[in-house]
Amino acid sequence: MSRLSSPTAVRHNRRPRYVPIDSRTVRDTAISFRALGLLAYLLDQKEGWQVRSDQLSKGEGREGRGAVRTALRELAEHGYYRLERRRLRTGKCVMGTAVSEYPLEQWIRDHEIFSTASDPAVPVVEQEDGTFLVEYPDGTFGSDGIAPDPFDDDDASPAEPEDESEVAEEPPAVASEKNTAPRTRRTRRTPEQKAADDAEKEAEKTRKGEVKRALDTAAEAVASWWWEDAEKHLGKYVGRNNGYLAMRGMVKKALEVGYSQRQCADALRHARKHLPSAQQWQTALGIVTNHIAPIRPNGRVPYSDSATWGQPGEVPPSDIPSSAIDDSDDATFRVLIRTQGA
Structure with a gap:
């Protein structure tokens, strides 16, 4: 046990074996x-x-x-x-x-x-x-x-054993690849280098934070629009309590890999589920991006906007917000406030 440097200091109860961590x-x-x-x-x-x-x-x-x-x-x-x-x-x-x-x-x-x-x-x-x-x-x-x-x-080499019996008694873990590798002395950074590195890390951390917030905002916009639209056309949601959060998470993952807000909105409309399953969501994304053709009872047919959504004018324009149609940088969805129990 280590000696106390202060009457109120932490006492360490340690065994000889330990995990070295910087x-x-x-x-x-x-x-x-x-x-x-x-x-x-x-x-x-x-x-x-x-x-x-x-x-x-x-x-x-x-x-x-x-x-x-x-x-x-x-x-x-x-x-x-x-x-x-x-x-x-x-x-x-x-x-x-x-x-x-x-x-x-x-x-x-x-x-x-x-x-x-x-x-x-x-x-x-x-x-x-x-x-x-x-x-x-x-x-x-x-x-x-x-x-x-x-x-x-530490450049000091370990002491040589006095006889071969000492080598035989050592556990195999001692003769590890780490101990036999050539050692290099760490180069100390100057205060200027340390400040520059810290500034670079802080800038990178800020950039990642901005990207994450942008994705969260975009996902919340699509999800809140769809939740309101689905309640109008499919009725009130009666699934699990965190259904909205799960659906928003699926949208965020799609945005992270490069799908646009419009494509996510179209995929939700095509899936026609408050909370699509993983397979339904992937299939809907593939259809709206023309990677796959929708499966019909009489076989595969080429994808058609009119066959899927109907002729122009059949859906009131107010049902689809302009932000779900326009992919310009200033496109926005109407955001609703949702809680965990929504």
Whole structure:
């Protein structure tokens, strides 16, 4: 037990085995306590252990699979964790995960590039020396951001054992790849460099916040318009209490991957459901963007606006707000205030 520096100080009850985590990681306010706890658990696992959300969620006192996945996404966004598709020197491709004790800026940039792809795993290629390079969509290759012991300033070599018996008694984990890798001394940043880096991080954080708020506003506009329109044409909603929030979340995801507000509005009209299922929503988006043709009882027929919506004039113009038709930058939907129980 550590000695008290003050009568009111914290007393630490520790065992010899511990998980080394950089103090700056522990104090990183960009990640939640849930994500920090999961990171500590992952760092405590031996090399070769596989990260699976269904296994992490099992056991007494564990959170659900959704909570674990949310924490993993949070760690990935901040450069602590990522899923990799590894092409080995043998030509075989395998899936794996990578965990960092401290945030890697390269991982954050790679996450922004690959997270929007259909396959969010970062493709890496094994090199002759056992390291990996990231393969980018344009065919170029770049560093995977991992450097040997970048936070280790201790250049002292471990003492040599007196005889071979000491080597035999050591657990295999001691002779790890981390201990045998060449060490590099960390370059200290000047105050000007630190200020510039902090300003860049703050600007990036602000940009992400603005993008998120814009998506939330756009999703709320489409969702509130459809909820009112659906009640007029389909009647009052009698499903689960969070149906409106679930529908708004589906719209937001569609906006995030590039669908426009108009396309989302048309897809909701085509699905003709207060809260479409995931399959109904994807099918409706495919139809309104002409990626697929609607299925009819007598077989597939070419998509037709008039067949789907009727001839011009059949639907009162007031039923479809102008913002749902105009995709210009100043287009807006009429927003209704909705609560959790709506």
